[in-house]
Amino acid sequence: MESLWPQIEPLLAQVTKPARYIGGELGAQMVEHRCDAVSWLLIYPDTYEVGLPNQGLQILYEILNERPDAVAERSYAPWVDMEAAMRAAGVPLFSVENHYDAGAFDVIAFNLSAELVYTNVLNLIDLAGVPVRAVDRTIDHPVVMAGGHCVFNPEPLADFIDCFVLGDGEEVVSEINEVLVAFRTAAGRAAGASASTSREDMLRALSRVPGVYVPSCYDVAYDDTTGRLAGITSKFADTPDRIEKRTITDLGEWPYPRQQLVPLIEVVHDRLNVELFRGCTRGCRFCQAGMITRPVRERPADQVRTMVSAGLERTGYDEVALTSLSSADYSGIEETVTGIIDDPSCSGQVSVSLPSLRVDAFTVGTAAQIQRVRRTGLTFAPEGGTWRMRQVINKLIREEDLYAAVDAAFSQGWKRVKLYFLIGLPTETDEDTLGIVALAKQCVAIGKRYHSSVAVTASVGGFVPKVQTPFQWFGQNTIEELTRKVYLLRDAARPVRGLTIRWHDPKATAAEGIVSRGDRRMGAVIEQVWRNGGMFQEWSEYFDLALWTDALEANGMTLEDAVYRHRTEDEVLPWDHISAGLHRDFLWQDWRDALAEHGLADCRWTPCYDCGACTGYGVEHVVASAVPPAGGSQGTGQDLSTGGQVPVRFLSTAPSSAAPVDGPADTAVALAGEGRS
């Protein structure tokens, strides 16, 4: 392959932020492509600044490049000015390391973290010189892959992606590579590993890898009278009817990224990131991430410490984020953060951030300690305005919890507090909506006890029902209804000094809803939006709802049917053949429980609800402590004496904090013996 740099370089004088396209990050691997190695181009379909920090792609980048039979490079969506310059100059999409032509790679693999990037995916395939529709590709074209949270409903992109990969990628990426060595490398073909050079055979072989979904290996049937999806079934005996996600059982075996990329320009999350654990079992019913990443698997505390200290030393960052879906729930979180900030090699200049705080005073205490170097604002996510609403969504935070947390924050010196809420939730009444202002107003009042001037921001997002969650059957609120609720909030908040309401555009919420739960026919809509110029739809300056509604109409669909309609229990859902491990009847029961305003406690510290995520895969929650953190799960101070067997496996090297606060140190060992195996 030949570097396109001489053609790219003259374009960079004409574009904004040219350093997006030069590579050169610390940790970038200038790999040499070889005839016996499968070449992967890992693409984040948004700008460099948004995509570079993505930990999933960085993990796969390292795992692939460690293999003798694989090489991996990276690419991102060029900004509109660069894309125009590239198309005018006939320059295709390229990798940022070697500046190689994307179309010359064996695999181009996308991370899908948000639905509104789908049109960018089509654009990037096209910019790579690859036919946008999978059926038009030959054996000479790259295999187009996608992974990430959005692939739990792959159907809207099924016409464009050759294969989807479900769940944790650490193991399956190597299994896929082994299949491709036979088909894509000269060495593999010469070795006679595969006599076939047909793309169909290659995709068939990929479809046999557990966790891989190849849409072309499945038949889609529609009901003649209703036009609704009737079923998606495997065409072949050796491709599964239901594709199960992949789950790594021990995060401790995967201390990646080992060489986190340090970009030359400022990016989002520009800091060292260390993943504390994967999965979350709080069971918030609106939260897709929490549902599809179960069970909880903690990283051993000593490995966290090593990754932090080695990472800071290697990168020169002065901030580390301890990431996961609910970082404060990590066993021994206090000891972990104290260990970092007290580390003498950090000269007291390192700040630690927890991207998600639990709503309780206890957590604020930890936050006060760890943000002692640089203190910005604190963010809490009560999500719902009333206790009733929070029981529906299973975010079991009492008003007292929130007020105690906010009181702790203001009393410990913070002057800015941000609160996250959702509107358009199931069963929501105006009383629930206005409860948001009532809560926020009280928070301002608490702040005034400590400071003359405080700022409370309530950030309000419109709820989009997500697949593989109990709310997947719920009909999304209309644009008009969400807009009405936004104005309701805005008007109620206006007289409150110190309170600001921010909201997400209800039109963008609607567009997200169009793509989230669509079936394979939604592909035509996405393609039309792209062909009509709809790129960077998650960027408000480029988002255009009319593109989406026009495309829906042109394809005989409506917002009413695609987005606003409640799904029924007996309806075939487009993602029924895709499994995140959760039993459909568990999700349905949880949906009924939601409507009955019945909350469920975190299953990490209570008996199993049999959602299917652990039992189906023979895995368990991996935690260092069987005792919920102080304050209790969800900050509710829930009754911890529920008894019963706790379905957890304990880390072999428990952190010092693993000793339950209310019992002898060996309780954990005893409990472990009783745990399900």
Place this chain on the structure above:
Amino acid sequence: MRIRFRYSKLGKIRFTSQRDVARMWERAIRRAHLPIAYTEGFSPRPQLSFGLALPTGAESLSEYLDMALDPMRVAEDGVDLDSLPAELTVLLPEGLDIEEAVEVERSKVSLQQMVTSCSWTMRVVGVSRDELAEQASLLLAADTVPIMRERKGREEMDDLRPSVLALAVADASDNLVIDPSGRTVGLVAELSTQPRGVRPTELMRGLIAVSGGSSARSIDGAPTEGASSRIPVLDRVCRTQQWIECDGLRQEPLLGRVVPAGADLAMHAMERAS
């Protein structure tokens, strides 16, 4: 204790901004465990002071950075100025190379305020060597060279002429201007930085203005429709020197490197492909 560094910025990294470079330095300093002094207050920052900002996209042989060290920690750990450039260079991204590190006196005036002019070497496309030479002499002969400049987000008319201290077509054998494609012409200039810094892109507008062209858009690399072949467009820019005045002498900001005012533009023989 205050250390002044001179470093170069060459190759692909020229597409990063001044702010980006500042962050690269901060990370390298932490990796080197340099006993740097931090600002006081709620949000301590390392005490770094850069010379005049380099436009994104321009290369440089003469970037400067002043760094304050914590005297207590220096006394404990010591700092070896001779080995420091090499030690720090390996911790900086490719394309940033530290040439010198010298201890300097603490000054009330910042490095940025002290610099009075900069020397630039440019590669220009869109004009022949003769055309460019003619434009340069027209500019030097003019009493005023009004150009549109952006100031605080507003376009306003400004006279470029007083800021152009020297201007000439470069010797074609100058390593900095050698272009394998042969389509560019070398240009060297000394541009004043007081009261406002003049950028090489603005010099291009001045050349267009004196040769009767419109200065509306020549700098974006996309000549306007119907433009003559006489529109000079920057292909490559390199800052070769920053100058300060000291006791009436023009000199580079590191001690012991005095150059008499008006001396010919010194050319560094240096070729670095990007």
